Amino acid sequence: MELVVNNLSCARGGVPVLERVGFRLTAGQALMLRGPNGIGKTTLLRTLAGLQPALEGQISSPPESIAYAAHADGLKATLSVAENLLFWARIFDTNDITPALEGFDLVDLAGRQAQNLSAGQKRRLGLARLLVTGRPIWMLDEPTVSLDTASVALFGRAVAAHLKTGGAAVIATHIDLGFSAQSLDLTPFRAAPQKLNDFDEAFL
Numbered sequence: 624m625e626l627v628v629n630n631l632s633c634a635r636g637g638v639p640v641l642e643r644v645g646f647r648l649t650a651g652q653a654l655m656l657r658g659p660n661g662i663g664k665t666t667l668l669r670t671l672a673g674l675q676p677a678l679e680g681q682i683s684s685p686p687e688s689i690a691y692a693a694h695a696d697g698l699k700a701t702l703s704v705a706e707n708l709l710f711w712a713r714i715f716d717t718n719d720i721t722p723a724l725e726g727f728d729l730v731d732l733a734g735r736q737a738q739n740l741s742a743g744q745k746r747r748l749g750l751a752r753l754l755v756t757g758r759p760i761w762m763l764d765e766p767t768v769s770l771d772t773a774s775v776a777l778f779g780r781a782v783a784a785h786l787k788t789g790g791a792a793v794i795a796t797h798i799d800l801g802f803s804a805q806s807l808d809l810t811p812f813r814a815a816p817q818k819l820n821d822f823d824e825a826f827l
């Protein structure tokens with residue numbers, strides 16, 4: 624497993640956000656994306672995960688090798704915790720949700736509808752889905768939002784275990800997850816402001 628990103632430029636809403644981002648990640652490594660609000664961490668993760676096209680550059684790993692956990696939990700409200708996990712597990716050709724239930728402390732909540740979970744419990748369920756994908760590269764956007772201290776530690780252990788078994792992770796977060804990781808500050812990669820075209824200038 625190796626993720627090599629070269630000369631990657633990406634846009635949001637048609638506006639270039641980041642230019643010439645590059646890094647290399649091998650099995651067992653995690654990369655923490657840093658930078659101020661609005662710098663483009665979500666945009667970069669979405670591009671790496673294949674949810675939007677890059678303006679230019681290369682990403683060595685195909686989207687099929689990546690599991691992406693976004694800001695939104697994306698849960699099925701009327702399905703139970705176990706049913707939500709099974710729904711996802713079957714997409715990835717497995718019925719085994721036990722490691723996901725156990726790894727994210729969801730065993731006692733297995734029968735509860737997702738809509739009746741607390742915010743932190745919903746977040747744990749959203750993250751537990753990573754374990755049923757079997758995909759080697761995790762892309763995680765602010766994964767610890769709503770998590771209490773114990774759940775952050777639980778999540779940190781889940782990522783550390785994933786790394787130990789040859790996985791990799793790219794994580795946009797402002798907090799320390801308790802394992803060693805590289806970090807990449809995106810500030811130097813901020814795209815230059817676009818030059819106004821003649822039409823815009825005529826109206827200024």
Ligand SMILES: Nc1ncnc2c1ncn2[C@@H]1O[C@H](COP(=O)(O)OP(=O)(O)OP(=O)(O)O)[C@@H](O)[C@H]1O
Nearest residue numbers: 635636637640658659660661662663664665666667
């Ligand atoms: N749908 C959109 N249309 C146009 N611009 C957008 C859209 N969504 C986000 N942006 C802009 O793109 C830029 C990058 O946003 P992005 O969400 O990637 O930043 P971020 O680093 O993840 O921020 P945060 O730390 O606040 O989550 C920001 O300036 C933002 O305002």
